[in-house]
Amino acid sequence: MAPLRRVGGLLVAAAAVLTAVACGASSAPAAPGASSAPAAPGASAAAAPAVREVKDATGTLIKVPAEPKRVVTLTQEDLDAVLALGVTPVGITNGQGIDTPPAYLADKVKGIPVVGNLLQPVIDKVVEARPDLILAGDLQDQQVLDQLRKVTPATVVTMAPADDWKLSFMGVGNALNKLDAARKVMADYDARVAAAKARIRPAEVSIVRWNPQGPSWMEKRQFAGFVATDLGLTRPAAQDKDGTAHSMPLSLEALSDIDGEWLFVSTLTTDGEKTLDEVRRTPAFKELKAVRAGHVVPVNGSVWSTRGAPLAAGVVLDDLVKALTAA
Numbered sequence: 562m563a564p565l566r567r568v569g570g571l572l573v574a575a576a577a578v579l580t581a582v583a584c585g586a587s588s589a590p591a592a593p594g595a596s597s598a599p600a601a602p603g604a605s606a607a608a609a610p611a612v613r614e615v616k617d618a619t620g621t622l623i624k625v626p627a628e629p630k631r632v633v634t635l636t637q638e639d640l641d642a643v644l645a646l647g648v649t650p651v652g653i654t655n656g657q658g659i660d661t662p663p664a665y666l667a668d669k670v671k672g673i674p675v676v677g678n679l680l681q682p683v684i685d686k687v688v689e690a691r692p693d694l695i696l697a698g699d700l701q702d703q704q705v706l707d708q709l710r711k712v713t714p715a716t717v718v719t720m721a722p723a724d725d726w727k728l729s730f731m732g733v734g735n736a737l738n739k740l741d742a743a744r745k746v747m748a749d750y751d752a753r754v755a756a757a758k759a760r761i762r763p764a765e766v767s768i769v770r771w772n773p774q775g776p777s778w779m780e781k782r783q784f785a786g787f788v789a790t791d792l793g794l795t796r797p798a799a800q801d802k803d804g805t806a807h808s809m810p811l812s813l814e815a816l817s818d819i820d821g822e823w824l825f826v827s828t829l830t831t832d833g834e835k836t837l838d839e840v841r842r843t844p845a846f847k848e849l850k851a852v853r854a855g856h857v858v859p860v861n862g863s864v865w866s867t868r869g870a871p872l873a874a875g876v877v878l879d880d881l882v883k884a885l886t887a888a
Contacts, residue, residue: 615736618699618721618729625715627738629694635682636698637663637863638726639719641870642733643696644669646742652676652690656863658829663863665876684708696733699868723805726784726869746871754791757878761885765795767821767851770866771828771837775810776819783807784869785825788877797821807866813845823884824851827862858884 611627633652634640640653644666653670655678656663662670676686680700687695687709695709695716709716717736720729727747734743766789768779779786781796782805789796799818800808811818828834840846851857864876 617718619718631693633692633695638868638870639696641872645871757882765822767824769819769826777807780804785865820849823856825858827860827865829862
């Protein structure tokens with residue numbers, strides 16, 4: 562096998578060879594990372610579509626179509642990523658913590674069949690979508706992965722627990738054979754960040770998800786924290802941890818850990834919203850400096866609390882800039 566090189570969350574063969582399938586075929590070199598199985602005797606070129614071999618985020622070598630035509634996404638992040646790359650999937654899952662597709666992508670996914678909830682595909686519905694490529698996000702259930710690979714062997718786990726959103730996105734770009742387009746998306750994001758930094762002043766931001774058990778703050782390399790860092794924003798001392806996780810839910814006695822110059826707060830469930838409404842009336846919450854300054858900004862938990870992808874990053878970026886330029 563040819564040597565492998567890392568591209569985003571995946572590895573792709575650095576060189577492969579397309580097999581000529583007809584006399585007089587062009588002698589032009591194959592695209593990097595592409596290969597195809599030899600055609601059976603007497604078979605037409607159409608019977609042997611080109612494939613590429615990639616190593617997914619679990620380290621599994623997967624053969625994928627060189628030009629996928631029917632893509633199913635099992636996470637909000639993979640859906641966001643393929644849409645950002647101009648690909649319309651044939652099957653999607655509901656968003657994080659909700660029983661509908663993500664609201665911020667609703668206008669882009671009208672009419673696309675839903676094949677299950679986040680990372681919980683209904684196999685019969687996946688079969689109905691007739692995918693030639695399944696993007697399985699960070700699916701950990703080997704039994705489900707085995708079932709999906711019976712639908713199509715081209716089932717790719719696109720993210721590992723420690724991958725940041727940019728690395729995962731480049732992995733999706735690689736699986737779709739759209740690395741150039743993915744690089745362009747990231748260059749556009751970087752340009753938006755640079756323009757935004759010129760408009761806002763430095764600030765300390767607390768990024769919190771309110772659960773029924775209490776608030777959890779996000780570490781710096783958790784998706785929304787990553788976007789804030791890109792903007793040059795700082796975090797409260799308790800949140801200044803270079804990780805990719807949420808904290809454990811905090812008690813009212815520990816609310817100082819979520820305090821900051823600004824408080825961006827989201828919920829994912831109605832129970833979380835109810836708990837937040839109750840806490841808003843407590844003296845401990847009213848004493849937070851962000852609350853006293855009127856710097857509490859409600860944000861969409863199904864965007865801010867995800868693993869992240871380019872379109873969601875644009876929403877977080879816009880929310881931060883809107884709040885910090887309105888001050």
